[in-house]
Amino acid sequence: MKNTFIGQPMERREDLRFLRGRGEYVDDVALPGLLHAAILRSSVAHGKIKSIDTSAALKRPGVHTVITAADMPGGPPIVPMRLQPLPEFKPFEQPAIAHEKVRYVGEPIAVVLAATAAQAEDAFDAIEVEIEELPAVADWTVAQRNNSVLFDKQGTNRSMVFESRKGDADAAFASAPYVRKERLRTGRHYGLTMEPRGVMATWDAAKGMLTIYGAAKVPFFNRRILSAQIGLPVEQIEMIENDVGGGYGARGEFYPEDFLIPFAARHTGRPVKWIEDRRENLIAMNHAREEEAILEVACARDGTILAIRGEVHTDMGAYMRTNGAVGARNVSQFMAGPYRVPHVKIDSSLWMTNKTPVGTYRGPGRFEANFFLERMIDMIAEELRIDRIDMRRRNLITAKEQPYPIATVQPTNAVDEYDSGHYPETLERALQEIDWPRVSKLQGKLVDGKYHGIGVVCFIEGGAAGPKETARLEVNGDGTISLYLGTSSVGQGVETIFAQIAADALEVSIERIRHVHHGSTAYVSDGYGAYHSRSTVMGGSAVLDAANNFLAALREAGAKRLGCDANAVTLDEDKLTGGGKSVPLREFAGLTQEGVFLNKKHTYSYGSHVAHITVDPKLGRIEIIDYVVVQDVGRAINPLTVKGQMIGSLVQGLGGAVLEDLKYDENGQILTGSLADYLLPLASDFPNLRGVVLDKYPSPINPLGAKGAGEGGIIAAGGCMANAVANALSSLGVQPRQLPLSPAYIWELLQQAGRKAAE
Amino acid sequence: MGWRMTTKFEVNGKPVSVNVEPRMTLADCLRHELRLTGTHVGCEHGVCGACTVLVDGEAVRACLMLAVQAEGAKVVTVEGLSNDADLTPLQKSFRKHHALQCGFCTPGFITTAHALLTEEPDCDADRVREVLSGNICRCTGYIGIVEAVLDARAAYKK
Numbered sequence: 001m002k003n004t005f006i007g008q009p010m011e012r013r014e015d016l017r018f019l020r021g022r023g024e025y026v027d028d029v030a031l032p033g034l035l036h037a038a039i040l041r042s043s044v045a046h047g048k049i050k051s052i053d054t055s056a057a058l059k060r061p062g063v064h065t066v067i068t069a070a071d072m073p074g075g076p077p078i079v080p081m082r083l084q085p086l087p088e089f090k091p092f093e094q095p096a097i098a099h100e101k102v103r104y105v106g107e108p109i110a111v112v113l114a115a116t117a118a119q120a121e122d123a124f125d126a127i128e129v130e131i132e133e134l135p136a137v138a139d140w141t142v143a144q145r146n147n148s149v150l151f152d153k154q155g156t157n158r159s160m161v162f163e164s165r166k167g168d169a170d171a172a173f174a175s176a177p178y179v180r181k182e183r184l185r186t187g188r189h190y191g192l193t194m195e196p197r198g199v200m201a202t203w204d205a206a207k208g209m210l211t212i213y214g215a216a217k218v219p220f221f222n223r224r225i226l227s228a229q230i231g232l233p234v235e236q237i238e239m240i241e242n243d244v245g246g247g248y249g250a251r252g253e254f255y256p257e258d259f260l261i262p263f264a265a266r267h268t269g270r271p272v273k274w275i276e277d278r279r280e281n282l283i284a285m286n287h288a289r290e291e292e293a294i295l296e297v298a299c300a301r302d303g304t305i306l307a308i309r310g311e312v313h314t315d316m317g318a319y320m321r322t323n324g325a326v327g328a329r330n331v332s333q334f335m336a337g338p339y340r341v342p343h344v345k346i347d348s349s350l351w352m353t354n355k356t357p358v359g360t361y362r363g364p365g366r367f368e369a370n371f372f373l374e375r376m377i378d379m380i381a382e383e384l385r386i387d388r389i390d391m392r393r394r395n396l397i398t399a400k401e402q403p404y405p406i407a408t409v410q411p412t413n414a415v416d417e418y419d420s421g422h423y424p425e426t427l428e429r430a431l432q433e434i435d436w437p438r439v440s441k442l443q444g445k446l447v448d449g450k451y452h453g454i455g456v457v458c459f460i461e462g463g464a465a466g467p468k469e470t471a472r473l474e475v476n477g478d479g480t481i482s483l484y485l486g487t488s489s490v491g492q493g494v495e496t497i498f499a500q501i502a503a504d505a506l507e508v509s510i511e512r513i514r515h516v517h518h519g520s521t522a523y524v525s526d527g528y529g530a531y532h533s534r535s536t537v538m539g540g541s542a543v544l545d546a547a548n549n550f551l552a553a554l555r556e557a558g559a560k561r562l563g564c565d566a567n568a569v570t571l572d573e574d575k576l577t578g579g580g581k582s583v584p585l586r587e588f589a590g591l592t593q594e595g596v597f598l599n600k601k602h603t604y605s606y607g608s609h610v611a612h613i614t615v616d617p618k619l620g621r622i623e624i625i626d627y628v629v630v631q632d633v634g635r636a637i638n639p640l641t642v643k644g645q646m647i648g649s650l651v652q653g654l655g656g657a658v659l660e661d662l663k664y665d666e667n668g669q670i671l672t673g674s675l676a677d678y679l680l681p682l683a684s685d686f687p688n689l690r691g692v693v694l695d696k697y698p699s700p701i702n703p704l705g706a707k708g709a710g711e712g713g714i715i716a717a718g719g720c721m722a723n724a725v726a727n728a729l730s731s732l733g734v735q736p737r738q739l740p741l742s743p744a745y746i747w748e749l750l751q752q753a754g755r756k757a758a759e
Numbered sequence: 760m761g762w763r764m765t766t767k768f769e770v771n772g773k774p775v776s777v778n779v780e781p782r783m784t785l786a787d788c789l790r791h792e793l794r795l796t797g798t799h800v801g802c803e804h805g806v807c808g809a810c811t812v813l814v815d816g817e818a819v820r821a822c823l824m825l826a827v828q829a830e831g832a833k834v835v836t837v838e839g840l841s842n843d844a845d846l847t848p849l850q851k852s853f854r855k856h857h858a859l860q861c862g863f864c865t866p867g868f869i870t871t872a873h874a875l876l877t878e879e880p881d882c883d884a885d886r887v888r889e890v891l892s893g894n895i896c897r898c899t900g901y902i903g904i905v906e907a908v909l910d911a912r913a914a915y916k917k
C-alpha cells in the first residue's frame with residue numbers, strides 16, 4: 001500500500017468550518033414562511049387527562065394552530081423501540097403526544113405553532129389542561145409495590161426481566177469458600193448535548209415530499225418509523241443530517257417531537273421548526289443510568305472469582321423508548337467485565353416510574369456494571385487480605401483464552417464472545433504510567449489535611465453493532481472523489497477518519513477525497529448510523545468494500561478508453577493509466593460504486609484506569625492528582641481523535657462519578673431542572689488526565705482490525721473514583737456504595753465512620 | 760406582535776440597525792435578525808457560555824443581554840474573529856490540539872479565549888482554566904482546549 005494515512009494523527013477537516021462559526025446546525029437553517037413550534041408539557045408526573053381546551057390560545061397574537069392528540073384520528077401513533085423490540089415491551093411504548101394519561105413531568109400535551117417561538121410559548125398560559133392527579137411512582141422501590149401502576153391494563157410496573165446466564169452459578173455458590181454480598185447504586189444521568197435537540201420539517205404537497213432537517217444518529221431507521229406513523233412511503237421522506245452538536249447515545253433517537261413536527265408541517269402545509277430549550281432538554285431527552293444492584297461474588301481464598309449472582313433494578317422512567325432497554329440488558333451481560341468468570345446469573349428488572357423515560361447514554365449498562373463489580377473486587381480483596389491488583393491480575397482474561405464466551409441474555413438469546421486481546425497488558429501499562437512504586441506508598445496517607453487514594457480498575461467496551469453499513473464513492477466533475485456514507489456524524493470526526501481510510505484504499509492523496517457526505521437518507525441506499533461505537537469499524541469497513549468496487553469499475557471503464565486490459569489500468573491520483581497512456585479522472589465524472597460491510601459480531605476494546613486522588617475530609621471534596629487511561633483499540637485510525645474520544649468520555653464519566661445526578665422528589669417533580677442544578681464538569685474541575693492508546697491486538701472480525709473506542713473513558717470512571725475514595729479513607733473504614741461521590745455523600749460516609757468508631 | 764425598538768450598534772466592524780422587541784436577547788438578534796449563526800445558544804440561562812460574544816472588548820453572554828442594551832456598542836462574534844484566507848493562530852491552535860469535536864461550544868470558547876489572551880497574553884494554565892470554566896464543553900474534556908489556548912499565547916504578545 002502506497003499511503004499510510006491510517007494511523008497518522010491527522011487534524012480534522014470538520015474543524016475548518018466549526019472554528020469559524022460556519023457549522024450549520026439545525027437551528028441555523030431558515031426557510032421562508034416558517035412557523036415556530038413550542039411544546040406544552042405536563043407539569044404533573046402522573047394523572048388522567050380530563051380535558052384540554054386550546055380555544056383561548058388560538059386567539060393569542062401570532063398563533064396559527066394548536067395541535068393535540070384530538071387532531072390525530074385514531075389516536076396518536078406510538079414511538080416503537082429500535083433495539084430489543086420485544087413484544088412484551090409494546091404496551092409500555094410512548095404515544096407521540098399525551099393521550100388519556102400523563103406519566104412524567106415533561107410529557108408533550110400540545111404543540112403551539114406561531115409566527116415566532118416567543119409567541120408560541122406566550123400562548124401556553126391560555127391552554128386549559130385539566131388533569132386528575134394519581135399517586136406518583138418515584139423510584140423502583142415504589143414501583144415494585146404496584147400500588148400505583150402506570151399502565152393500568154398491565155397491572156404491573158415491571159416491563160421486563162433480562163436474564164443473563166453462564167454456567168451454573170447456584171451450584172458454584174453452594175460450594176464456594178467465600179461469598180460477599182453488597183447493595184450498590186448509580187445516579188441518574190443523561191447524555192446532555194450542548195446543542196439542544198431540534199427538528200424542522202417541510203411538506204411539499206405537489207411532490208408529496210416530506211423533508212426533515214435535524215436528523216442525527218440513525219436517520220434511515222427513523223425514516224422507517226415516521227413512514228409507518230404518518231402513512232407515507234419512505235421514498236417520500238427525506239432526512240437531512242445537519243451538523244450535530246453532540247450525540248452520546250441520546251441525540252438522534254426517535255422522540256415524540258420527531259413525529260409531532262413533521263405532522264405539524266403536513267397539517268398546516270407550512271415549514272415548521274422546533275428548537276428545544278435547556279429546561280425542556282433536561283426533562284424530555286432520554287435519561288439513563290439509575291440502577292441498583294444487589295450482587296454476590298463467590299471467590300476462592302486466593303481471590304479467584306468463581307461466580308457472580310444477583311439482581312439489578314433499573315428506574316426506566318415512564319415509557320420504553322427506542323433504545324431504552326439497552327442499559328438494563330448490558331448491565332446483566334457485562335457484569336463480569338474483562339474478568340474470567342465461569343458462572344454468571346443476573347436478573348435485571350426494568351421498572352416503569354413517573355420520570356423522564358430512559359434511553360442510552362455512552363457506555364450504557366457498562367458504566368454501572370463496572371462500578372458494581374470493581375467496587376466489590378476492592379472490598380473482597382480487603383476482606384481476604386490479598387492485594388487488589390494481584391486479584392485483578394489473577395482474573396483478567398488472557399490472549400490465549402480468546403475468543404472468550406460471555407453470558408447469554410434471555411429472552412433475546414443474545415450469545416456473544418470477546419474477540420481479541422491480552423487484558424493484563426493494559427493494567428501493567430497503566431500502573432507503569434502512574435509510577436505505581438512511588439504512588440502506592442501514598443495510599444491512605446494523610447498529607448497536609450488531605451487523604452491520598454489510588455483507584456485501579458479494568459474495563460471492556462463493546463462496539464461495531466451490525467448488521468450492515470453502506471458507503472459509496474463517486475467521481476466528481478473536477479476529477480476529485482466524493483465519499484457518501486450511511487453512518488452519521490455526532491461530532492466525532494468521521495469526515496476525517498473516512499477520508500483517511502478511502503485515501504489509503506485508493507492510494508490517492510487525502511485531498512483527492514474532496515467531500516465526505518454522511519447521515520442523510522439521499523446519499524446511499526441504506527444506512528444504520530452512529531451508535532454502539534460502530535461508525536469507524538462498520539462505516540470504515542464499508543469504505544474498503546466500496547473502494548474495491550470503485551477501483552474495479554474504474555479499471556473496466558478505463559480499459560475501454562485506453563484500449564488495454566482492465567488489470568493493466570491503475571488509478572494514478574487524477575488520472576487512469578494503462579497501456580502506456582492515460583486519461584483524466586474527471587472524464588469519468590458520475591462513475592459511482594457502493595460497498596457494504598455485513599457483520600454479526602462485536603468488537604471489544606479494553607483497558608485500565610488508574611487514578612491518584614486526594615479527599616479533603618473537612619469538605620468531602622475530591623481532587624485528582626493524576627489519572628491515566630490505557631485502552632487497546634485494535635487499530636487506531638486517527639490517534640488524535642481516538643485520544644479525543646478517550647479524554648472526552650473520561651470527563652463525562654468523572655461527571656457521573658462525582659457531579660451529575662438528576663434528582664426527583666416523591667411526587668415525581670424534577671429538582672435539577674437547570675444547568676445550575678445539574679452539575680457538569682468544567683475546565684477547572686479535572687486538569688490532570690492522561691490517555692494512552694494501544695493497538696496491539698487488532699480485531700479479527702473486520703478488515704481494518706479496528707475496535708469501537710468511544711466509551712473507554714466513561715465506562716470505568718465511576719468505579720475508579722469510588723475505589724480511589726475507599727482507598728484514601730481506608731483507615732476510617734469508608735466504603736462508598738453509590739454514585740455520585742458528591743461532597744455531601746462523602747461527608748455523610750465520614751460522619752457514619754466517625755459514629756462507628758465512637759461506638 | 761409586541762412593540763418594537765430600533766437599536767443601532769456595530770457588529771464585526773459594520774454598523775447595523777435592528778427593529779426588535781425589547782425582550783429579544785442579543786443572541787437571538789445576532790442569530791435570527793442578523794443571520795450570524797456562529798453564535799450558538801446552549802442554555803439561555805447564562806451557564807454554558809456557548810453564546811459568548813465580545814461587547815466593547817469584554818466577553819459577554821449574549822443570552823443574558825437584550826439586543827436593545829447593545830445600543831452604541833461594538834459587538835464582535837466568532838465570524839468577526841475569522842477570515843476566509845486562513846485560520847487565525849488561535850483557531851490553528853485549537854485544530855492542532857484537537858480542542859473541539861462537535862463544534863457547538865467552540866465559538867464561545869474562541870471568543871472567551873480571545874478576550875482573555877488579548878488582556879492577559881501571559882496567563883498561566885490555572886488562569887486559563889479559571890476563565891474557561893464559564894464555558895461548558897461536553898465532548899473534549901477540556902485538556903485540548905487549555906493546551907490550545909496556552910499554545911496560542913505567543914500570537915497575542917506584542
